[in-house]
Amino acid sequence: MAVPDFDVDPDAVLQLRQATVRRGSKLLLDSVDWTVEEDERWAVLGPNGAGKTTMLQLAAATMHPTSGQVAIFGERLGAVDVFELRPRIGLSSAALAQRIPGGELVVDVVVSAGYAVIGRWREAYGRLDVGRARALLTRFGVGELADRTYGTLSEGERKRVQIARALMTDPELLLLDEPAAGMDLGGREDLLRRLGMFAVDAEAPAMILVTHHVEEIPPGMTHALLLRAGRVVSQGLIGDVLTSENLSEAFGLTLTVEREAARFFARAV
Numbered sequence: 111m112a113v114p115d116f117d118v119d120p121d122a123v124l125q126l127r128q129a130t131v132r133r134g135s136k137l138l139l140d141s142v143d144w145t146v147e148e149d150e151r152w153a154v155l156g157p158n159g160a161g162k163t164t165m166l167q168l169a170a171a172t173m174h175p176t177s178g179q180v181a182i183f184g185e186r187l188g189a190v191d192v193f194e195l196r197p198r199i200g201l202s203s204a205a206l207a208q209r210i211p212g213g214e215l216v217v218d219v220v221v222s223a224g225y226a227v228i229g230r231w232r233e234a235y236g237r238l239d240v241g242r243a244r245a246l247l248t249r250f251g252v253g254e255l256a257d258r259t260y261g262t263l264s265e266g267e268r269k270r271v272q273i274a275r276a277l278m279t280d281p282e283l284l285l286l287d288e289p290a291a292g293m294d295l296g297g298r299e300d301l302l303r304r305l306g307m308f309a310v311d312a313e314a315p316a317m318i319l320v321t322h323h324v325e326e327i328p329p330g331m332t333h334a335l336l337l338r339a340g341r342v343v344s345q346g347l348i349g350d351v352l353t354s355e356n357l358s359e360a361f362g363l364t365l366t367v368e369r370e371a372a373r374f375f376a377r378a379v
């Protein structure tokens with residue numbers, strides 16, 4: 111069902127209006143309203159099955175809502191060629207990562223994003239592209255792995271390569287699905303520091319980072335959205351949203367949240 115009074119904001123990066131996703135009798139997302147502006151960096155949190163990945167799929171233009179509307183870069187999904195939108199969106203997710211061939215050189219995994227293919231195959235890439243790919247790998251702490259094959263990397267190293275790949279096309283919207291999952295403590299802290307520096311860079315794109323854990327939110331994130339069973343529990347400025355009360359409601363248990371510097375920590379009470 112169309113939402114008749116939906117005014118697309120041409121300046122917004124992403125708009126969801128009453129966005130609902132239904133599969134059979136299950137509501138994956140229920141009437142979600144959400145706007146992401148150019149200079150915002152969002153953390154999306156919620157327990158398993160809350161609908162976080164579904165939200166990212168809408169944001170990546172890889173799924174349409176069953177009802178309600180989605181606009182990306184001021185263009186309504188359904189009225190725009192998604193193949194024109196997708197190169198403007200950088201996505202790092204486990205589903206995408208599974209499609210990366212283990213035998214590919216790391217630098218090629220990154221550089222091939224600019225050609226919308228996974229793996230280098232036989233394309234000849236320009237020196238500038240290769241230089242950009244190497245610089246991105248260095249920025250995320252894996253520059254020295256550029257000439258290894260992807261299959262030989264640890265899980266944490268692969269995550270960093272995936273982020274570099276997502277940034278290769280210089281996207282206007284960066285979507286990160288659990289970037290710190292599977293990392294050891296040192297690796298996680300190093301990645302969060304790098305993502306935090308990236309998030310405060312004025313040149314960085316709008317960001318949406320999905321996670322289960324408040325500890326995995328890098329510094330520099332400006333906003334947060336909490337989901338539970340497909341519905342928004344709270345959204346807005348990160349300090350207003352990540353309260354003990356809101357987190358407890360989203361995760362369905364009594365939690366206490368502490369903020370230290372620009373990081374958040376939660377535990378059950």
Ligand SMILES: Nc1ncnc2c1ncn2[C@@H]1O[C@H](COP(=O)(O)OP(=O)(O)OP(=O)(O)O)[C@@H](O)[C@H]1O
Binds near residue numbers: 133156163
């Ligand atoms: N095609 C489908 N048919 C029925 N249910 C589905 C379908 N796809 C997803 N779901 C269900 O929708 C819910 C939301 O899924 P989603 O992957 O968006 O959650 P999530 O918050 O990303 O979860 P997680 O943190 O576990 O990755 C889950 O309960 C999932 O089992």
